[in-house]
Amino acid sequence: MQPDDPLVSAEWLLKNFAAPDVRVLDATYFAPFTNPPETGRHAWTRGHIPGATYFDIDDVADTGTDLPHMLPDAVKFSSRIRKLGVGDGNRIVVYDQNRFFAAARVWWMLRVMGHDDVKVLDGGLNAWVTEGGELEDLPPVVSERHFTPRVRSDLVMTTANLEKMVGSPHMTIVDSRPDGRFFGREPEPRPGLRSGHIPGSVNLPGSALVTEDGHMKPHDKLAELFTNPMAPTVTTCGSGVTAAITALALARLGNWDVAVYDGSWTEWAADPSRPVATAAE
Structure with missing residues (x-):
């Protein structure tokens, strides 16, 4: 290893x-x-x-x-x-x-x-x-x-803590869902959830990190997908599964301290009081 x-x-x-x-x-x-x-x-x-x-x-x-x-x-x-x-x-x-x-x-x-x-x-x-x-x-x-x-609680992002970080220039939020759901063009697969994204987050579908034969892309190809892979980062997706693929990719690039938003979009969008963005920012 x-x-x-x-x-x-x-x-x-x-x-x-x-x-x-x-x-x-x-x-x-x-x-x-x-x-x-x-x-x-x-x-x-x-x-x-x-x-x-x-x-x-x-x-x-x-x-x-x-x-x-x-x-x-x-x-x-x-x-x-x-x-x-x-x-x-x-x-x-x-x-x-x-x-x-x-x-x-x-x-x-x-x-x-x-x-x-x-x-x-x-x-x-x-x-x-x-x-x-x-x-x-x-x-x-x-x-x-x-x-x-x-x-290691630092590797787990909660909704309460994420709400405080929205809009912060010191934290990158990467959403691993397909872009149609991220931008609100396609419905969420779970009934009753709005589509869209957490304000200030960026979209990088988990599928973009994997080759056609199911391997993780090599270091140089992964590096091209992230603006600053070493920045403090939270990953999110639909329910905290695909977000972990993004955390895995960032670890391959040397950032081992990425936090995964465990509840992800299923938790965020369930509360109608939380802000949801649909346009590119």
Whole structure:
């Protein structure tokens, strides 16, 4: 693993996945509003990297809110992650089957909980298969481990704090949704939400960060997409999933302290009193 890159190659994982301290998590997730033919767990059951356990972002979540897959508290996170066989001292590799869609969020969640030795598999499951990796369809035998959470609240943006930062020249807000939703030309997929964006935010769709074959774009291509990648930054999207891909890309460029707005547009637009912009600024 390269210490300055949040991603790891399928070639590296193929050589190291059986190491006793390596743990692999499958974070495949399909948003319900896309009417997927199967769930992420079903996809994992059908075939996964040997030894990989399934991390469900809707299960490892704060279920006391109606907002989707919100970050749980440290106690619940620790309980869930230990049951997946992940604990202190593990090198963790997270992947998914759909272009970083939830692997990046699980990477962010683990870092929020203080576990820095975590990487995302560049290219996901497809890269693993292309490299010659085998798949299995049986659940692995898991031994529960001890996980010590050390919460980094600086990586989590709340609505209350974001409201204070809107309009500040000292904070960049990057919205990872498609531009049609950002500019209010297309409806939100979640019923009842206005489209548009947080005033002062800039649009960079998460899809722009990924190549056609599902790899993260290289350093030089990513750098072209950001005006100042090292600036203090908050990322947002529809529900805090794609925003984590942007945080992952910025970490690849050297900015490891990006905060993800956990509730994202689902939380912001739910309150009619909050300002919503639709025009380019």
